Amino acid sequence: MRTTDRFAIGGAVALSLGVAMAYRTTQENSILGNSDRLLTEIMVWWLAFAVALVCLRRAGLRAALVLVLLGTVALRLAAITAVVPLSDDLYRYAWDGQVQASGTSPYRYAPTAPELAELRTDWLFPGAQECEQEIGRPAGCTRINREEVRTIYPPVAQAWFLLGHTLGASELRDLGWELMALVADLATAALLWRLLVARGRDPRWVAVYAWSPVAVLEAVQNGHVDGLATFFVVLAVALAGRRPGWSGAALGVATMIKLYPVLLLPVLLSRRPLRVSTAFVAVCIAGYLPHVLALGGDVLGFLPDYLQEEDYASGDRYLLLRPLGLAGTPATLVAGGLGLAVLAVVLRRLGTARPEDNALLLFGAALLLATPVQPWYGLPLAALAALAVRPAWLAVPAAAYPAFFAVVPDGPSSEAQQIGSAAFAAALLLVLVARQVGHRPKAQAVELPGPPVVKGGGTTSGAPG
Numbered sequence: 001m002r003t004t005d006r007f008a009i010g011g012a013v014a015l016s017l018g019v020a021m022a023y024r025t026t027q028e029n030s031i032l033g034n035s036d037r038l039l040t041e042i043m044v045w046w047l048a049f050a051v052a053l054v055c056l057r058r059a060g061l062r063a064a065l066v067l068v069l070l071g072t073v074a075l076r077l078a079a080i081t082a083v084v085p086l087s088d089d090l091y092r093y094a095w096d097g098q099v100q101a102s103g104t105s106p107y108r109y110a111p112t113a114p115e116l117a118e119l120r121t122d123w124l125f126p127g128a129q130e131c132e133q134e135i136g137r138p139a140g141c142t143r144i145n146r147e148e149v150r151t152i153y154p155p156v157a158q159a160w161f162l163l164g165h166t167l168g169a170s171e172l173r174d175l176g177w178e179l180m181a182l183v184a185d186l187a188t189a190a191l192l193w194r195l196l197v198a199r200g201r202d203p204r205w206v207a208v209y210a211w212s213p214v215a216v217l218e219a220v221q222n223g224h225v226d227g228l229a230t231f232f233v234v235l236a237v238a239l240a241g242r243r244p245g246w247s248g249a250a251l252g253v254a255t256m257i258k259l260y261p262v263l264l265l266p267v268l269l270s271r272r273p274l275r276v277s278t279a280f281v282a283v284c285i286a287g288y289l290p291h292v293l294a295l296g297g298d299v300l301g302f303l304p305d306y307l308q309e310e311d312y313a314s315g316d317r318y319l320l321l322r323p324l325g326l327a328g329t330p331a332t333l334v335a336g337g338l339g340l341a342v343l344a345v346v347l348r349r350l351g352t353a354r355p356e357d358n359a360l361l362l363f364g365a366a367l368l369l370a371t372p373v374q375p376w377y378g379l380p381l382a383a384l385a386a387l388a389v390r391p392a393w394l395a396v397p398a399a400a401y402p403a404f405f406a407v408v409p410d411g412p413s414s415e416a417q418q419i420g421s422a423a424f425a426a427a428l429l430l431v432l433v434a435r436q437v438g439h440r441p442k443a444q445a446v447e448l449p450g451p452p453v454v455k456g457g458g459t460t461s462g463a464p465g
Contacts, residue, residue, distance in 0.1 A: 015071045097165030100162040160257070209386035233250075266343060364393050382394060
């Protein structure tokens with residue numbers, strides 16, 4: 001048996017373990033139940049994912065591509081579930097879509113406002129027995145999180161929620177919104193495949209995104225709208241330099257889905273920065289202007305309180321700085337200084353480094369500095385790591401899971417901070433070690449359908465980036 005065949009078999013075995021763990025996550029009901037076992041299954045899945053990528057690198061091209069396709073489908077089929085176990089965000093999506101369909105701005109009222117009482121359904125506002133026995137909440141509960149506050153989601157996300165409601169996603173409840181999210185997720189995977197081929201790189205590395213637990217769990221199983229934002233982030237980076245106006249507009253759309261993609265705007269400024277900035281700002285103004293004219297500052301919804309809740313306003317959230325004794329204002333100043341240093345490096349590399357490399361460095365550094373415990377914030381990072389063929393960066397979203405599981409069931413604590421600090425420190429160490437030893441798998445050109453490679457340019461004719 002050839003060595004490449006052995007690695008293909010090893011990759012299939014590791015991938016099968018990942019599929020089994022993906023299915024197991026659907027059997028644990030809720031993070032508030034068997035949280036220790038659920039976390040163990042997810043971390044075993046991350047380990048299987050890493051082994052599968054190592055084997056994929058050494059497998060023959062034909063076997064590798066077959067594995068990528070089969071694995072992408074199998075993981076998603078295994079992970080889709082009737083009730084999402086890790087997040088309740090999609091219930092807010094469904095509610096915002098329903099509110100908009102009734103002709104009311106989602107920024108005007110909180111879900112429990114009496115003005116919206118007639119919109120309440122048994123799914124989102126279940127009866128007393130279901131509240132107590134299935135959800136573990138007092139009678140009169142709702143599945144929607146933070147039901148006393150107005151929505152936080154930007155206008156393009158709201159358009160997506162309205163589309164989902166119009167297409168009948170809520171009729172299938174959790175499953176309907178998972179299928180909506182699956183469309184955006186598969187579009188991202190297809191775009192990555194196309195871009196890898198167009199750049200003369202091996203398309204097997206789409207697995208860095210498509211096989212990753214963060215993509216399967218957060219972009220599909222939990223239906224996070226960050227998956228849709230990820231598609232437009234990849235599109236914006238792909239268009240950088242070649243189509244500056246469209247690149248800025250794509251990033252504007254991503255920012256109007258979830259606000260944090262704005263961090264990547266400097267990456268797009270290597271050519272025609274005024275055109276990029278104008279397109280970006282125009283999309284943001286077009287998105288928010290109708291709501292601002294109607295409601296004024298109320299369109300910010302829960303955002304200011306969210307930053308306070310996450311301890312960013314107080315400066316106590318930076319988990320990599322806490323072991324150094326830094327908290328409060330000093331931590332904010334140090335984090336800001338480090339962020340500016342990374343930004344300076346990125347700006348100096350504009351026009352010389354690939355846009356995806358700059359985007360990966362800037363966004364990855366932002367996550368390591370801010371250390372959000374929400375794993376789904378790492379979805380754009382996973383996609384950028386696939387495009388840049390730098391899989392070591394997947395350690396960052398992987399590190400968020402121990403922190404997330406330490407905080408959600410029991411609330412913030414010093415022990416949860418220690419777990420989060422240790423997890424993100426391990427991720428940072430892995431990224432640094434991988435960079436030192438030369439971590440990028442060989443991204444050789446391959447003979448696949450697509451535009452011809454242009455020698456010396458690193459791009460292809462007709463390629464968008």
